[in-house]
Amino acid sequence: MAVPDLPIQPRTFNQFASDNYAGVCPEAWQAMEEANHGFVSSYGDDLWTERACESIRQLFETDCQVFFVFNGTAANSLALAALCRSYHSVICHDLAHVETDECGAPEFFSNGTKILHIQGQEGKLDLSEVERAITRRSDIHYPRPRVLSLTQATEVGTVYTPDEIRTASELASRYGLKVQVDGARFANAVVSLDLSPADITWRAGVDVLCLGGAKNGMAVGEAVVFFDRELASEFEYRCKQAGQLASKMRFISAPWIGMLKGGAWLKNARHANDCAALLERELAEIIGVRIMYPRQANSVFVEMPEVSVNRLRAAGWHFYSFIGSGGARFMCSWQTTREDVFQLAEAVRTACGGDRN
Numbered sequence: 001m002a003v004p005d006l007p008i009q010p011r012t013f014n015q016f017a018s019d020n021y022a023g024v025c026p027e028a029w030q031a032m033e034e035a036n037h038g039f040v041s042s043y044g045d046d047l048w049t050e051r052a053c054e055s056i057r058q059l060f061e062t063d064c065q066v067f068f069v070f071n072g073t074a075a076n077s078l079a080l081a082a083l084c085r086s087y088h089s090v091i092c093h094d095l096a097h098v099e100t101d102e103c104g105a106p107e108f109f110s111n112g113t114k115i116l117h118i119q120g121q122e123g124k125l126d127l128s129e130v131e132r133a134i135t136r137r138s139d140i141h142y143p144r145p146r147v148l149s150l151t152q153a154t155e156v157g158t159v160y161t162p163d164e165i166r167t168a169s170e171l172a173s174r175y176g177l178k179v180q181v182d183g184a185r186f187a188n189a190v191v192s193l194d195l196s197p198a199d200i201t202w203r204a205g206v207d208v209l210c211l212g213g214a215k216n217g218m219a220v221g222e223a224v225v226f227f228d229r230e231l232a233s234e235f236e237y238r239c240k241q242a243g244q245l246a247s248k249m250r251f252i253s254a255p256w257i258g259m260l261k262g263g264a265w266l267k268n269a270r271h272a273n274d275c276a277a278l279l280e281r282e283l284a285e286i287i288g289v290r291i292m293y294p295r296q297a298n299s300v301f302v303e304m305p306e307v308s309v310n311r312l313r314a315a316g317w318h319f320y321s322f323i324g325s326g327g328a329r330f331m332c333s334w335q336t337t338r339e340d341v342f343q344l345a346e347a348v349r350t351a352c353g354g355d356r357n
């Protein structure tokens with residue numbers, strides 16, 4: 001039976017659902033194209049991968065150990081598994097991707113390490129809650145806390161300041177915990193804080209960073225960056241066993257060179273953050289809309305009447321609904337345009353019935 005030759009997607013697809021709805025940015029695409037010549041050794045034993053690791057070392061101004069995997073779930077899960085034994089636990093926020101969106105992969109890859117999730121305002125860990133989770137018990141019946149996991153930028157689009165990270169790391173190290181950062185949107189945090197990547201990672205006490213590529217504009221792939229090289233011991237075996245060792249590794253690694261050398265990594269994040277800032281300004285004017293969190297990265301979370309949310313969906317807009325009824329998440333990417341932002345704002349205005357005076 002012939003497959004009908006219809007367009008896969010309508011030409012206008014009105015969405016602020018996620019930054020992974022966007023395509024591949026030109027810089028990443030071109031790097032894949034450049035890597036697509038002749039024969040190259042497989043499984044990461046190639047010059048593209050060597051140079052990509054070197055680019056990441058330069059970015060972080062330190063001799064870190066770098067691995068490339070297919071996605072963020074694998075990056076987080078394997079990094080956490082490398083830091084833990086099966087009877088350990090990982091402390092993270094209630095809303096953390098590792099807790100809510102990885103289908104138990106961290107527990108699976110670590111053979112049973114337990115995730116302990118705690119609360120905190122604006123998507124950030126409340127450190128007194130962290131300390132309580134660490135010190136609550138010390139007997140052998142409680143899974144021993146071993147890692148503190150932070151998300152930067154957070155799941156609700158806020159960012160941790162270097163002081164907050166340092167304070168969290170100091171608390172962790174006081175009790176012998178390592179610090180892992182889920183950086184699916186790390187570039188957005190770097191732009192937001194206007195600081196060097198080193199200042200908000202190893203200089204602030206972070207041991208391992210899962211550095212996002214896909215949401216920033218790459219086709220596929222995230223980097224696992226170990227600032228403490230000893231923690232990376234035998235990590236390559238975990239990647240292979242988990243089915244995360246790409247045989248044509250150069251197509252995951254080469255885009256990192258393309259993204260970092262001309263600054264596309266930051267340019268993309270800055271663009272996405274700027275679009276979200278513009279959207280926030282527009283939405284704040286609309287009656288019935290409440291901005292839920294400080295907008296510090298590339299997303300805007302709003303509360304609006306359920307009827308308005310339904311109208312917006314009926315008008316063809318795609319977005320995720322978040323905490324509670326009526327909450328909506330609008331996520332911007334490197335590909336979002338100012339025109340898209342104005343169109344969404346206009347649609348929200350119509351769905352809500354007007355501006356504030």
Ligand SMILES: *Cc1c(COP(=O)(O)O)cnc(C)c1O
Nearest residue numbers: 071072073074097151155182184
């Ligand atoms: C998207 C995302 C990830 C990675 O998810 P994958 O779909 O597995 O690539 C990790 N952490 C956060 C906070 C994310 O938003």
